Amino acid sequence: MTQTVTQTLAIVGLTFREAVRKRLVAAFALITIGLVGLSAWGFDRLSHSSSLTSGEVRVSLPQSLILFMFMFSFVVALSASTMSSPAISAEIESGVLQVVVAHPIRRSQVVLGKWLGLAALLALYAAVVCALEFAVVYWVSGFVPPNPVAVGLYLFAEGAVLLTLAMLLSTRFSALATGVVAIALFGAAWLAGVVGALGASFHIGALRQVGAVARYVLPTDGLWHGAIYYLEPSAFVTHRLAQSVDVRANPFFASTPPSWAYLVWAAAWLVVAMGAALISFDRREL
Amino acid sequence: MSPTSWGEPAAAPSPAPSPAPSPAGPAQRPTASSPAIHVVDLYKRYRRTTALAGLSMTVERGEVFGFLGPNGAGKTTTVKLLLGLARPTAGEALVLGAPAGDLEARRRIGYLPELFRFQSWLTAREVLKLHCRLLTLPRDRTAGPVGDVLDTVGLATRADDKVGTFSKGMQQRLGLAVALLGDPALVILDEPTSALDPVGRHDVRQVIRELRDRGATVFLNTHLLAEAEQVCDRVTVVDAGRSIATGSLDELLGERTSVKLLVGGLHHRWWHDLSFFGNWSSDGRWARVDDVDPDRVPDLVRAIVGMGGRVEAVVPEHRSLEERFLELLGDRAPKKEEEAPAS
Numbered sequence: 195m196t197q198t199v200t201q202t203l204a205i206v207g208l209t210f211r212e213a214v215r216k217r218l219v220a221a222f223a224l225i226t227i228g229l230v231g232l233s234a235w236g237f238d239r240l241s242h243s244s245s246l247t248s249g250e251v252r253v254s255l256p257q258s259l260i261l262f263m264f265m266f267s268f269v270v271a272l273s274a275s276t277m278s279s280p281a282i283s284a285e286i287e288s289g290v291l292q293v294v295v296a297h298p299i300r301r302s303q304v305v306l307g308k309w310l311g312l313a314a315l316l317a318l319y320a321a322v323v324c325a326l327e328f329a330v331v332y333w334v335s336g337f338v339p340p341n342p343v344a345v346g347l348y349l350f351a352e353g354a355v356l357l358t359l360a361m362l363l364s365t366r367f368s369a370l371a372t373g374v375v376a377i378a379l380f381g382a383a384w385l386a387g388v389v390g391a392l393g394a395s396f397h398i399g400a401l402r403q404v405g406a407v408a409r410y411v412l413p414t415d416g417l418w419h420g421a422i423y424y425l426e427p428s429a430f431v432t433h434r435l436a437q438s439v440d441v442r443a444n445p446f447f448a449s450t451p452p453s454w455a456y457l458v459w460a461a462a463w464l465v466v467a468m469g470a471a472l473i474s475f476d477r478r479e480l
Numbered sequence: 481m482s483p484t485s486w487g488e489p490a491a492a493p494s495p496a497p498s499p500a501p502s503p504a505g506p507a508q509r510p511t512a513s514s515p516a517i518h519v520v521d522l523y524k525r526y527r528r529t530t531a532l533a534g535l536s537m538t539v540e541r542g543e544v545f546g547f548l549g550p551n552g553a554g555k556t557t558t559v560k561l562l563l564g565l566a567r568p569t570a571g572e573a574l575v576l577g578a579p580a581g582d583l584e585a586r587r588r589i590g591y592l593p594e595l596f597r598f599q600s601w602l603t604a605r606e607v608l609k610l611h612c613r614l615l616t617l618p619r620d621r622t623a624g625p626v627g628d629v630l631d632t633v634g635l636a637t638r639a640d641d642k643v644g645t646f647s648k649g650m651q652q653r654l655g656l657a658v659a660l661l662g663d664p665a666l667v668i669l670d671e672p673t674s675a676l677d678p679v680g681r682h683d684v685r686q687v688i689r690e691l692r693d694r695g696a697t698v699f700l701n702t703h704l705l706a707e708a709e710q711v712c713d714r715v716t717v718v719d720a721g722r723s724i725a726t727g728s729l730d731e732l733l734g735e736r737t738s739v740k741l742l743v744g745g746l747h748h749r750w751w752h753d754l755s756f757f758g759n760w761s762s763d764g765r766w767a768r769v770d771d772v773d774p775d776r777v778p779d780l781v782r783a784i785v786g787m788g789g790r791v792e793a794v795v796p797e798h799r800s801l802e803e804r805f806l807e808l809l810g811d812r813a814p815k816k817e818e819e820a821p822a823s
Contacts, residue, residue: 289596
């Protein structure tokens with residue numbers, strides 16, 4: 195048991211070290227500092243604008259923060275798929291993985307170790323981004339989202355779904371193919387969410403169905419809407435729902451949090467995808 | 481012990497292999513006396529290609545065993561099956577007494593693959609420490625083995641350099657160092673000198689001899705016959721996925737040899753009187769007798785002197801492994817047509 199943990203932790207450590215040595219962490223830090231700095235300037239201008247009423251400012255602050263966080267969620271999703279895509283396939287191509295699995299280590303430990311290492315990096319990134327962004331926004335505008343921890347968790351969960359999908363694909367396909375497919379599916383899921391919102395707004399059943407089904411097939415957009423919901427103060431939700439325009443067509447608005455049933459589905463999705471990745475790699479001939 | 485002996489054609493393949501068993505097969509308790517590798521009727525098919533067609537061989541503990549064959553003969557496939565990296569279609573493979581791929585058996589196996597690139601962003605020492613942890617060697621006792629294997633493969637002065645700065649040959653040395661970690665009972669080397677210069681090849685041969693001296697078994701997969709000739713105790717030649725000959729180098733090359741003679745003082749075609757020693761030929765200056773018993777060479781010289789000849793030079797010529805290898809493959813060539821793989 196101890197040996198199994200030691201071996202798995204060795205893979206986790208290797209994954210972490212790779213991110214640091216390949217300057218991935220440095221790139222994350224630079225991007226984050228740049229974007230947070232930009233948002234600080236933007237939120238300062240917005241909250242001290244003389245052309246807006248205090249009511250308009252109260253509405254525009256959460257809406258702007260949602261847009262900024264959407265950008266960070268995109269960075270998380272992109273990072274999850276690009277980091278995970280070569281995790282298995284590139285090491286098979288280089289022949290390193292053949293040496294590793296010739297040791298007394300189970301293949302499942304290799305996949306699990308890599309997943310844990312990358313998931314820890316994502317969690318760290320989501321936590322740092324949320325903490326920095328929310329602190330800066332609070333500092334310049336006084337606005338703080340109603341549940342910042344939940345936002346961070348949903349952001350991480352969205353990344354973890356994509357990370358797991360890319361890990362599964364990486365056990366069978368090349369890094370390039372995996373990266374392209376994972377990012378394309380992420381984009382398609384987001385677009386399907388927009389299509390579903392339009393369908394709901396304009397009462398077009400088929401379009402609404404597309405959105406509903408896509409949220410279950412790849413729960414990234416559904417989880418992103420969870421993050422959106424916890425960025426919105428209740429007064430903001432009430433205000434938007436009271437507007438004459440149907441806000442359900444707005445892809446950057448969530449009137450309700452994800453249901454428990456949906457969260458259970460997302461968790462089951464993760465477990466099944468991870469199980470499929472373990473089985474796929476275990477059965478693959480190297 | 482071996483399915484065939486030198487020069488004898490292998491037995492016909494089984495007409496219809498039984499359904500593929502699990503590579504793990506029935507659990508067997510490894511024993512120190514069990515062969516290092518025991519393979520019986522091993523088949524491996526990839527869709528339309530048959531990589532192995534009934535390979536059988538036994539590698540005893542403590543020997544350096546050469547696994548020879550032309551490109552595409554199934555050598556690397558065999559290595560992968562032995563390590564559990566791939567599963568056989570049919571047949572049985574035991575490694576250190578356990579089914580191929582067994583987790584515990586892998587603890588005592590060192591492996592150097594043919595093609596690999598370690599993580600370029602790690603140093604050589606870090607690569608070795610990582611593999612020490614994967615081998616579950618005690619963390620506080622890795623410095624010794626890491627230093628030892630770095631010394632053995634001649635990388636001690638580059639231990640803290642990034643692997644990305646290493647030449648192909650140095651990468652191969654590092655791969656060998658990884659294979660030596662944990663004092664393995666069986667070391668499987670897949671083309672270990674393909675990227676090495678003559679000095680590197682010499683060093684690897686030295687490492688192989690040292691492994692044998694400490695009782696380890698070395699399975700050397702190579703197409704460099706001179707290399708096999710210098711270090712192997714026994715070899716098997718594979719072709720088209722089957723062993724076509726197995727034995728020691730003496731058994732392979734045969735006991736009979738050829739001798740070239742430079743003789744003066746005798747009349748033209750004097751060797752006609754000595755045909756009972758072997759098959760004679762001449763290029764006008766040198767006479768040559770093939771298939772002569774090495775023990776009878778002094779008698780041959782004595783006979784020539786007895787006939788009044790002046791023996792100026794006697795040059796024994798041993799058949800090289802390469803010659804025998806080509807001969808064996810030549811023997812097999814016409815039969816390939818007849819051996820359609822069982823489907």
